[in-house]
Amino acid sequence: MGKYFGTSGIREIVNEKLTPELALNVGRALGTYLDGGTVVVGKDTRTSGEMLKKAVISGLLSAGVDVINIGLAPTPLTGFAIKLYGADAGVTITASHNPPEYNGIKVWQANGMAYTPEMEAELETIIDSGSFRKASWNEIGALRTADPKEEYIKAALDMVELKGSYTVVIDSGNGAGSILSPYLQRELGNKVISLNSHPSGFFVRELEPNAKSLAMLAKTVKVMKADIGIAHDGDADRIGVVDDQGNFVEYEVMLSLISGYTLRKFGKGKIVTTVDAGFALDDYVRPLGGEVLRTRVGDVAVADELAKHGGIFGGEPSGTWIIPQWNLTPDGIFAGALVLEMIDRLGPISELAKDVPRYVTLRAKIPCPNEKKAKAMGIIVREALNSFDYERIIDIDGVRIENGDWWILFRPSGTEPIMRITLEAHTEEKARALMEKAKGLVKDAIARA
Structure with a gap:
């Protein structure tokens, strides 16, 4: 930083x-x-x-x-x-x-x-x-x-085409997506219901699209019997999705589904993601001819790897997706159009999601003053390598240790005074035990830093 x-x-x-x-x-x-x-x-x-x-x-x-x-x-x-x-x-x-x-x-x-x-x-x-x-x-x-709004919509319609028409609920979070996302969906031929789409700068929900912040979107999808709900953050570089049953679709699941769809649409090749993405992605795209590459967290690192390797798709488990055939800018609005094309070709998200492997992912944020991050990370790396029985290590952004059926990522936030822990395991019991141990290790390191 x-x-x-x-x-x-x-x-x-x-x-x-x-x-x-x-x-x-x-x-x-x-x-x-x-x-x-x-x-x-x-x-x-x-x-x-x-x-x-x-x-x-x-x-x-x-x-x-x-x-x-x-x-x-x-x-x-x-x-x-x-x-x-x-x-x-x-x-x-x-x-x-x-x-x-x-x-x-x-x-x-x-x-x-x-x-x-x-x-x-x-x-x-x-x-x-x-x-x-x-x-x-x-x-x-x-x-x-x-x-440039009209040109954007025209260019998007040249790349995405729907055979059917769908009911789409758009929650723009009172952000900048309000002026574009509902209009693109309408031009695709869909019936659009807008939530929080007055661009006031006063946000009525937490801007990060997650299950908690999108409770109203989920309810609206259910009540209106819509085919899908799409949400954005403040600048609409992210996408969050609610399925046809009114359930928030976990980021990891959406990342797998859209990666698989881009492989079908654009051909086999490399999928770029970040060190905090789980094993489900690898397991889902491998049979479709996809090879997963991991890089540092942040859209610039993903875009850089896509440009270097000529990848098919790049995405983070935060709902930040880059479609290189379209642009190297993360784009939640074009992503929304692509999700509708996927539904149009393959069927409802609630059905498609059943094919994505489910593992247990846990995340934690531990407060850590910015000035302590570097020293704390040094201690974390040393202690983690000594106290966990791991097979592989990725240290391009924080440190990720992996075993056959679990992984843990320790990483200082680049935007907040916190230390992040992300981990995945095949069972709830294993995930909780790993998190308990990881949290203790991080808190101890921050205290000693």
Whole structure:
């Protein structure tokens, strides 16, 4: 983690660490780094978005960079617009699934992929040095506004096609997905029922799409006898799914199903996921000609591996999916269209999900001050390697130890002052015993750090 940038761009409480001054300097640094060119800028629905967006735009213009302001826009639309307008980079003002007092700044490359940690480190160096490019009065960047929504929908309809029509409930969480996701589903020929789709910036549910936060969506699907419920976080780079029976579909199950469907749609090949994804994915895609590769947590790491290996699909167990045939930006809105095509071709999710192996996954968050993370991780690695009987180790992001029928991942959060434990086992009893031991180990390490 850098001084300003974490796992997923800058993400802080507004007017504390994330101030208009910092936003201005990010714009100036990006303009200096690019040394000319054009940048697309969009924001999610947060109340602080306009303030921060204008500061970033001012910084970019002052460095002689042209800006295309696409206004209120989900992250997938920013990624799409970068390619549509042939821009050199993009910026989204968003804190994704964080609470409303947070906001953030995420920077995107010309190919739609997020800036890598190395690129973010260069921006940080420019910010700290204060050596910004200052354009003369006659070379200040030009600002124009654009609305790429229609082009996005048209391009999506060229890739996804339904033979039938379905009743779809969309819960946009009062986020930026409100202005695009229901409209794409309608254009696909579906009957759309919208929940929480007024883009107010005041979130009526927790933004991370999970079983608890989507209770109202699940109820609505059941009552309206809908075929599916689709939910997004604040910037709609994620997707959560409720099946035709009104049950939230676990992330691991959806990841397996959509990976399998992309292999059917686009052909056999590599599926890229992260170190916190379970064994079910490997077991489900192997018979369909899929080979699973694991990388660091975060969409940039997934996109990077997809680009390197020419993968078919990339996804995290958080509902963050990347469809490289479409774009290297995580896209919960296009993902929603793809899920409907899967139902159209293969049948209801409740039936499809029965084919996905079920193991017991447990997750825990242990509070850990950011300044203690590095030392605590050192202790955790040493202790974990000594006290668990494991066969394999993956240490590309935190440390994951694996045995034939279980695995545990210890990982410091890149966005919050917590240490994460994720584990999987074949039985509830084994999973609980492993978690008990893992929690004790982590708490002890943090106390000693």
